Amino acid sequence: MSDSPEPSEEPGLGLDLPEVAPPAAVTASPYRVLARKYRPQTFSELIGQDAMVTTLGNAIARGRIAHAFLLTGVRGVGKTSTARLVAKALNCIGPDGKGGPTIDPCGVCEPCRAIAEGRHIDVIEMDAASHTGVDDVREIIEAVRYAAVSARYKIYIIDEVHMLSKSAFNALLKTLEEPPEHVKFLFATTEVNKVPVTVLSRCQRFDLRRISSDKLAAHFAHVARAEGVDVEDEALQVIARAAEGSARDGLSILDQAIAHGQGQVSAADVRQMLGLADRGRIRRLLDAVLAADVATTLGQLDEAHSLGVDPSALLRGLMESLHAVTRSKAGAAADFLQSQEERDAAVTMADRLSWGAIHRLWQLLLKGLNEVSQAPDPHEAATMALLRLIHAAELPDPGMILQRLADGAGAAIAAPAGPAANARASAGPAVSLPENFPALIDAIEAGGKALLGVQLRNQVGLVRFSETELVLKPLKPLGPDFVRELTAAAKAATGGAWAVRLTDEAGEPSLHEQEAIAEQRMRAAVLEEPGVRDLIAAFPDAILEDIHPERQSNAQP
Structure with missing residues (x-):
């Protein structure tokens, strides 16, 4: 067997073996996502946080460096990156090894490179989500007694600090208030309201703001050029708007868009990738609701259900479309997440809807969304919510009704339909006031309010009657809406404004x-x-x- 040839040298086997990839392909460096590749390495690369950078720069220049910093803000605005930059700024020694703390760390000295790579022994990062107990904090308390090994300051970066337990916070308080001079604490959190006040009072707090869409779009354009990718300006705006102020979220979307577009990224591709292309269905559904087309509305709702569209997502889409209509009616700038067709539709719909109708529809959609989330069958709840929207769209505006009532032309609106109502509508509103209380009752009964007339004859006693005032003493229990109904009925029947009041004063017997x-x-x-x-x-x-x-x-x- 020792004399047999190697398998690769065996003649006549007739095997077509695939070529083995060269070693260079195996040892190639793995791909790094854009959010990690373009993490800011200097304060000048940190976008949207100019006020904080200015404060830190002045504090370092004047030697007024706090012993604890608390960085708060929404996800992806740069809390952890800022904490690492502060660690570099405090421990930088310069290219010649003789530098001191600076707001512009060199990035080439050993402390700067070690901190950037996450391997510096004196910069300890801890995730409070997985180290929540008092024992984890006790390790920190024991370690702060010892000086830094090689750096100027021993720095503890605790991410999501709000997840520490109450006992852990209490154990940290004394050390946090009076730490050794060589120790600095840097806390990062997205939920600062969960951090105890006793901890907040011991830290210098910085609120990192959401990054504006314009700054995000400019940053993403810089990244796209560095990656050699052609991205449309409108696509950058769509990505920046979808990121909601988070640089990390936006870079993740851009990373996905580059892979989706194979080197070229268009706004249409981004909208389709983000699931915004199906907004045409939402727009058609809203048009059917506003047109009170029940058959079309239910048909589109059933079609969306058969395609697996979540009813909650459908109602949220309707709310987004209605919000776009509101912005258009208010004259605000259009949302870059919308296509030109959606913007034109929002302008057209804004001209059709009054402010009262928009607010009423928004409240009904909000109520419907809550019902869908709680209903045993979300599809059925969505159906009922849209039918309620249709009936609300048919109702006249409450402001219009009040105006017509104030003008004396609301009898046909306020009174129920019937021969008496039709007669009043054709004859116009009454303009003469009754001479006495019985005459007023006769006018109210003629207006179709027979039950109210019975109450006025049997259950109240007249105290005072004039052209503008009607004071009555209740002789029997009356409903809670009696005064309101009587005021409206008297105005509808006579055309004049009445001040109706109930009192305990002595009055006449009932009629x-x-x-x-x-x-x-x-x-x-x-x-x-x-x-x-x-x-x-x-x-x-x-x-x-x-x-x-x-x-x-x-x-x-």
């Missing part, structure tokens, strides 16, 4: 009681007449059943 008293008096008067008295005496069983005053007045002697 029903007054009619009963008047009838009793009339009966007594009739029975006292000589002829009636003689008749009853002759016929003891006779009963006075009814009185007809008109017959009495027309009787012959």
Whole structure:
């Protein structure tokens, strides 16, 4: 067997073996994502945080360096990068090894390079999300007693510090307030409200702001040129808008867009990649809702459901479209996430909708989104929410109704439909005020408010009546909306504005009681007449059943 040839030298095997890749391909450096490759290495490369850089620069120049810094802001604005830059600034020794703390670290000395590579022994980074307990903090407390090995300062960078436990924070307080002169603490967090006040009071706080879309777009353009990629200006604006102020998020989107476009990135490709291309469906659905087209609305909703579109995402898309309409109506700049077709549609829709309708639709969409998230069947909840939107779109604007009521033309709107309402609509609003309280009740009943007329006759007593004021004393329990309904009904029936008020002052009996008293008096008067008295005496069983005053007045002697 020792004399047999090597397998690669065996003749006549007839095997077509693939060529082995050269060693250079195996040892090539792995690809680094843009968010890591273009992480700022100097304060001049840190975008959007000029105020903080100025403060730190002045503090370092004057030797007023705090012992603890707290960096807070949304994700991707540069909290951890800033902490590393501060560590480099405090420990830089310059190219000649004789430099001191500076806001412009050289980046070539051993401390700068070691900190940038994350291997400096005196710059300790700790993730509070995985080191939350008091034992982890106790290790820090024990270690701060010893001086730095090779650096000017021993620096502890604790990311997401708000995730430390309460006991861990309490254990850190004393050391944080009076640390040794060679120790600096740098805390980073996205939820500063969860950091105890006792810790905040011991730190110099810097709030890192969201980076503006313009600065992000310029930064992404610089990165694209460095990568040799052709990216449209509008695509850069779309990416910057989608990043929501986060440089890291934007670089991740740009990285994905470059891979998606194979070296060329267009705005259309970015919108499609971000899932914005399907906004046409949202726009058509909103058009159908505003047109009160129930069949089309339900058809599009069912089609989206069959395609697997989440009902919550559908309602959020409608809210985004309505928000774009609001911005257009207010004259604000268009959103770069929208295509030109979407911007034109927003302008057209803004001309159709009033401010009241926009706000009403927004509230209904917000309510519908909450219902969809809680309903057992989100699709059914979305259907009911859109049907409610359609009916709301058909309603007149409340401001218009109030204006018409104020102008005296609201009787046809406020009163229910019917012959009486139609008669008032054709004859126009009443302009003459009633002479007395019973006449007002008659006018209200003629306006179709029979139940309110019964209440006015039976359940209240008149205290004061004038052309502008109506004061009543409740004799029986009234509904909570009685005054409002009476005010509206009196205005609709007479065309004048009424001040209606309920009081405990003494008043007249109800009209029903007054009619009963008047009838009793009339009966007594009739029975006292000589002829009636003689008749009853002759016929003891006779009963006075009814009185007809008109017959009495027309009787012959």
